[in-house]
Amino acid sequence: MENVSVNKIFGGWHKQYSHFSKTLNCSMRFAIYLPPQASSGNKVPVLYWLSGLTCNDENFSHKAGAQRAAAELGVAIVIPDTSPRGEDVADDEAYDLGQGAGFYVNATQAPWSKHYQMYDYVVDELPQLIEATFPVSDKRAISGHSMGGHGALVIALRHPERYLSVSAFSPISNPIDCPWGQKAFSTYLGKDREAWRSYDASELMREAKDFVPALVDQGEDDNFLLEQLKPEALTAAAKASNYPLELRMQDGYDHSYYFIASFIDEHLRFHAAHLYQ
Amino acid sequence: MENVSVNKIFGGWHKQYSHFSKTLNCSMRFAIYLPPQASSGNKVPVLYWLSGLTCNDENFSHKAGAQRAAAELGVAIVIPDTSPRGEDVADDEAYDLGQGAGFYVNATQAPWSKHYQMYDYVVDELPQLIEATFPVSDKRAISGHSMGGHGALVIALRHPERYLSVSAFSPISNPIDCPWGQKAFSTYLGKDREAWRSYDASELMREAKDFVPALVDQGEDDNFLLEQLKPEALTAAAKASNYPLELRMQDGYDHSYYFIASFIDEHLRFHAAHLYQ
Numbered sequence: 001m002e003n004v005s006v007n008k009i010f011g012g013w014h015k016q017y018s019h020f021s022k023t024l025n026c027s028m029r030f031a032i033y034l035p036p037q038a039s040s041g042n043k044v045p046v047l048y049w050l051s052g053l054t055c056n057d058e059n060f061s062h063k064a065g066a067q068r069a070a071a072e073l074g075v076a077i078v079i080p081d082t083s084p085r086g087e088d089v090a091d092d093e094a095y096d097l098g099q100g101a102g103f104y105v106n107a108t109q110a111p112w113s114k115h116y117q118m119y120d121y122v123v124d125e126l127p128q129l130i131e132a133t134f135p136v137s138d139k140r141a142i143s144g145h146s147m148g149g150h151g152a153l154v155i156a157l158r159h160p161e162r163y164l165s166v167s168a169f170s171p172i173s174n175p176i177d178c179p180w181g182q183k184a185f186s187t188y189l190g191k192d193r194e195a196w197r198s199y200d201a202s203e204l205m206r207e208a209k210d211f212v213p214a215l216v217d218q219g220e221d222d223n224f225l226l227e228q229l230k231p232e233a234l235t236a237a238a239k240a241s242n243y244p245l246e247l248r249m250q251d252g253y254d255h256s257y258y259f260i261a262s263f264i265d266e267h268l269r270f271h272a273a274h275l276y277q
Numbered sequence: 278m279e280n281v282s283v284n285k286i287f288g289g290w291h292k293q294y295s296h297f298s299k300t301l302n303c304s305m306r307f308a309i310y311l312p313p314q315a316s317s318g319n320k321v322p323v324l325y326w327l328s329g330l331t332c333n334d335e336n337f338s339h340k341a342g343a344q345r346a347a348a349e350l351g352v353a354i355v356i357p358d359t360s361p362r363g364e365d366v367a368d369d370e371a372y373d374l375g376q377g378a379g380f381y382v383n384a385t386q387a388p389w390s391k392h393y394q395m396y397d398y399v400v401d402e403l404p405q406l407i408e409a410t411f412p413v414s415d416k417r418a419i420s421g422h423s424m425g426g427h428g429a430l431v432i433a434l435r436h437p438e439r440y441l442s443v444s445a446f447s448p449i450s451n452p453i454d455c456p457w458g459q460k461a462f463s464t465y466l467g468k469d470r471e472a473w474r475s476y477d478a479s480e481l482m483r484e485a486k487d488f489v490p491a492l493v494d495q496g497e498d499d500n501f502l503l504e505q506l507k508p509e510a511l512t513a514a515a516k517a518s519n520y521p522l523e524l525r526m527q528d529g530y531d532h533s534y535y536f537i538a539s540f541i542d543e544h545l546r547f548h549a550a551h552l553y554q
Contacts, residue, residue: 008498009535065342065538221285258286261342 010071011036023125024084031057037074038135045139045275046076050148054100056081063257069265073272084115104151107188141271143167153201160210165274167215167267174202174233205237214245215270217263219253287348288313300402301361308334314351320414322552323353327421327428331377333358340534346542350549361392381428384465418548420444430478437487442551444492444544451479451510482514491522492547494540496530
């Protein structure tokens with residue numbers, strides 16, 4: 001593992017690392033924010049943040065302003081990339097497929113399956129690496145934006161034993177029923193729609209029996225709201241399974257990081273309440 | 278004036294505009310953050326933020342996290358670009374000269390003098406436009422980073438009647454005595470070093486008689502500290518004139534926006550205390 005950068009922020013340390021991922025079969029970069037409380041004698045819990053289409057670890061690191069509350073609350077933040085990367089990694093010219101658009105699934109279709117195993121990377125390999133390397137505990141929360149909100153919800157819904165809380169901003173709530181999700185799933189997972197269901201937050205939430213407390217914020221002026229995001233599917237699913245979901249429609253907010261910045265403190269406080277329970 | 282973008286953030290509105298500047302003789306873009314308190318019946322004071330080398334209005338807007346405290350305190354923020362822009366505007370291949378590197382001076386040398394009049398733009402044209410257009414008062418503060426910290430200090434020192442407070446992060450404190458400043462000043466202002474002195478914060482502070490309360494933060498692990506920034510010159514000047522300068526060396530911090538984000542709240546509170554006095 002190679003340290004790429006170190007910056008002091010709010011008394012803690014924001015660091016980028018590159019490492020070779022066995023799961024993804026390529027070199028990957030991630031960022032970690034270690035709050036001032038973190039030390040070998042005081043392991044802190046971790047929030048995993050999954051970013052949206054076209055992002056890498058830097059968008060959230062630069063734009064969300066999350067380190068302030070993380071430093072106050074004593075929560076580390078780990079920010080993986082959004083896909084495998086590299087010249088020999090399959091790609092597509094479109095912004096919503098290939099590099100920068102891994103959709104946090106394990107691809108089964110050629111040529112994608114060789115590297116696009118983001119689900120296993122985020123669920124297994126990365127937490128193992130993080131917990132073996134840094135002064136953090138195995139108390140985990142997960143959050144994300146848009147494609148990353150989809151990823152966070154799906155991962156928490158499928159592994160309620162591994163996460164104490166989950167949140168999302170503007171998630172792709174029902175990907176099997178929107179253009180982004182249908183394009184990505186048909187490409188990465190093939191034509192069998194039954195295989196898609198295990199990566200659809202609304203489908204999973206409807207059948208859920210073990211709960212992870214969930215907070216979702218969605219801007220009402222989000223350009224992608226009607227066609228791509230469909231929070232109403234998530235609300236209906238939560239009603240069906242009596243899932244502990246708080247979904248808040250936020251008047252006037254859009255899909256940008258300005259929206260995330262406005263509510264990231266509330267998400268961090270929500271997670272910290274569960275991580276330190 | 279053309280509205281380029283609008284985003285809701287922390288209950289207020291972050292907006293970008295383009296306009297034709299008579300002073301600069303070209304089209305310019307700036308950003309303004311209007312906090313939720315701002316209305317035609319409730320004009321709010323304004324903090325002008327001057328960015329550093331290579332920046333435009335978006336670096337501070339995206340990375341500083343300033344809107345949160347500005348919304349809480351009821352302070353608007355105006356963020357101009359760092360130079361004139363355009364295909365017919367003189368430029369240089371180096372990052373520290375030409376477009377993105379206006380140094381907030383009025384150039385006297387060809388070919389620069391045709392457009393590079395950033396001092397007058399920031400001091401006169403832009404505040405007139407802002408105060409005629411938006412629900413803001415004529416209570417002004419000014420701040421900036423690196424080249425913009427130099428600009429903020431110089432402008433406040435030369436116009437103590439126009440600004441209620443000034444602050445800076447990692448300012449180029451003594452540009453007549455560092456490579457960045459000497460390169461820019463010799464290019465824009467010519468060989469007469471006497472002309473440079475009116476753009477040097479340490480020179481101006483040493484002779485100051487009318488004071489504007491000043492706060493400066495400087496990271497101790499800033500790569501540019503010794504060669505380019507020289508805060509000790511500012512400290513010595515303040516001592517000579519008994520200037521109300523608080524200059525704080527911050528252990529472990531570097532020259533990046535992570536440093537600015539860590540202390541921007543304190544700067545906003547400092548300015549708000551004077552703007553709302």
